Amino acid sequence: MSRRKNNVGTLFTPTVLAASVVFLLILFCTVCAGLLAPYDPEAIDLSSAFSGPSPEHLFGADNIGRDVLSRLLYGGRTSITNALLVVLVSVLGGVPLGLLCGYYGGWLDSLVMRVWDVILSIPALLFGFILVAMLGRGSAASVLALGIAYIPMISRLARNLTSVEKTKTYVTAAKSFGFSDARIIFRQILPNCTSTLFAELTVDIGYAIITLASLSYLGLGVQPPTSDWGMMLQEGLVNLRQMPFLVVAPGIAIVLTIVSLNIVSDGIQAYLDPEQRKLPSFRRYEKKKHK
């Protein structure tokens, strides 16, 4: 009987560690925007318009003198929260549907999956446009639109995982014990899919941040005075010549968030797979054990 924990090797390889630190830092700063931001992000102070970095404004101020650091923090909060909401919507819609399609197969599966093929052939952003056009612009509409746009991806993954799981003997065994289909799907199959789904969702949060930013950039997402990173990009672009930093700052924020999320997600997946996990060298392991 194997009572040993499979805890040799680490999730936190130097890269993953750095990425997690970066992401947690971003998360912490944006969540605590209210505490950390030196100014009200919407406070206009024309006297310091276009001022470069200074002790008063660490990252400078924009065309109408709003503090860039404060706007980055608050904007990040909006971006990340909305991205999480997008993923939540897509999970609530996509996972149950995917489980059902994968388990029952047949015409339901063919139909749903063909519809998803069509939707997935349209870029998520474009699909967002269409839905926003139907639902109206604004934060809630864009979150809902993207959430729906992501359903195909999530449900296809859930469906593929389920169609593999359902052929396994434990499902046959559950059937032979008279388990209902609902019980088999949600209490037997679903627990076997969660870790893969989770890794996928981490990446999706990153995508959602980009796409939401794009919608905001185009003026379809959050509406002023609320702001997110996409909105900041758009506003900065007008003043690109005077102060390129107004574009660079939110751009860097977006890239850092997404790259760090991707690295963390890959790291988790590699850690969960005993074949892929990064293990210490013999010498290092034995040295540590002797201590």
Added chain:
Amino acid sequence: MNTLLKVSNLKVDFMTVRGIVHAVQGVDFSLNRGKTLGIVGESGCGKSVLVKSILRLHEEQKTRCSGNILFEGHNILDLSPREMLAIRGVRASMIFQDPMISLNPILKIGEQIAETFRARRSMTKGQAAEEALRLLKRVGITPAEERYHQYPFELSGGMLQRVVIAIAISLEPEILIADEATTALDMTVQKEILDLLKWLRKEKGMSLIVVTHDFGVVAEMCDSIAVMYAGKIMEYGSARQIFNDPCHPYTRALISSTPSGAKGGKLISIPGAPPELYEPQTGCAFYPRCSQAAERCRESLPAMHSASGNHVFRCERPQ
């Protein structure tokens, strides 16, 4: 002396997510030309690891080997990756339980064999195809001309295992290692494959190492037998010695737990399960499951004792 392979004090450790597994803990044996050695034991006893290290098939970064594997005087463990290429598949090859490990699912089976000839024997396309077809016939694949153009998924497990054997012997190796190669096959197919291996041994003078948990296969095939437990050889001898006069309690228990004959009383079973090999052992590894265990078995590692001639066993309290 006609020793082809001599393994001495071989140790193999693996780094895993649960710690270091001491899979092989000092194994010695030798194999003569044209002879068959059987390695038997329960799953997890290290038998598969042992034979894979002969071809150095382990992931090098996570493996640590020490000792000697002398193949015609050269220590396999010291060879460069380039030198290994001249041995692996050429002078020693291996077949596995799942034939698909060794096959490419998207290539026609004939082409896969022909490919070996073209790459290793620098034959022309035509020559290689001809040679491949001849080989398919030799391993009993009928109708060979038709099968040549089929893909692996079109063939049954037994046929695939024949194809794998064809590839394995294509360069006429001196050693063929069969790692549970017939375990997943039907009884009648197993017999055919075993007959094929016997024929190869006779015809080509090939040496065989048969890794199995099935004493029937060993009785059928082997000249000598090594019984492995927890990374060590517990008993070694000729097939006849092991079957007629098993000395180690583990060997005896294995032989008597095989059901034979009609319905009868209880079978003798070995209680418990083999140990995990994360920690180095202080006493006899079989001690917790042994019916003859005594206090000293727990305290000190048993030494190898000689029963007669080549027949040795690792136990302090044989009956």
Added chain:
Amino acid sequence: MSTIVEVKNLKKYYSIKSADDRSHKSELKAVDDVNFLVNREEVFGIVGESGSGKTTIGKLLLDIEAPTSGEIVFEGGKTGKQMIFQNPYTSFNPALTLGRSLEEIGLVHKLGKEETGKRISLLLEQTALTEDVLKRKPKELSGGQLQRLAIARALLLRPEFLVADEPVSALDVSVQAQVINLFGELKEEYGLTILFISHDLTVVEYMCDRIAVVYLGRIVETARTEQIFRDTLHPYSQMLLASRPKAHPDDPDSEPLENETTNTVRIPDGCRFFPRCPKHISGLCDKIDPPEKEVFPDHFVSCHLYPKSPKAAPADADAAEAEDGTYVI
């Protein structure tokens, strides 16, 4: 002796798409007109190779699959039959603790928490396992422990009839013995009837009271175990016996099998075994499907090589003989 299961003309066909022509569908006759009955408290063995349909028979008996046609008469309640699978690691849900896997069954069948717990404790004791296995996930147990737990799981609802599909093939010999012994003990304890599906003649010979040999979806020979091993009639059964590896290195080498195994999904006309049969009679075996005959009392075989025993079915013996007479040798 009373009967617990009777299977009449059972058929299960799957439609498969052929590899070359996807529009062309053909039928895979996994189980093709199978008849047998199982007596109470006996161990009935079904022996055959892969593709013989033996696992499908088990699934049909447990209603996991629906038959294409035919009838299964089962004298027992809805929870009266359970199945044990070949590989315990895949037959338990890898994501759940074993305790949870067992409790779910109690939950589904509304046994109540207390009763479920009581039954689990008793079964753990009977299968020589400790309570702490319940907190573990399947991969933390050895194969033997897990298969014993699989047997405990199957007995949780107190069935009368167990279908055991290759229950020891995935286990080491040393552990096989533990599980085989356990079957023996629990059979006595619970008065079980067991349908034991296996490809391993040695295990079947040891375990079973009666045996049916199946080949490509059809039973070719049925008899009591000692009878079938003494007077093996069907050439296929003989071939199976001859392929057993020898038990001792000094035993004489067996003859090589005369005919190659063929890779047939397509069932031939006439006797389905004739292409592999070393004794087939051309003009007869390749044309006419042999009927089942009782050659010795309770020893049935479907093969043209054997005349119908005069002792069998005296009522219509004349008619049968006239019918058979044309081609019996």
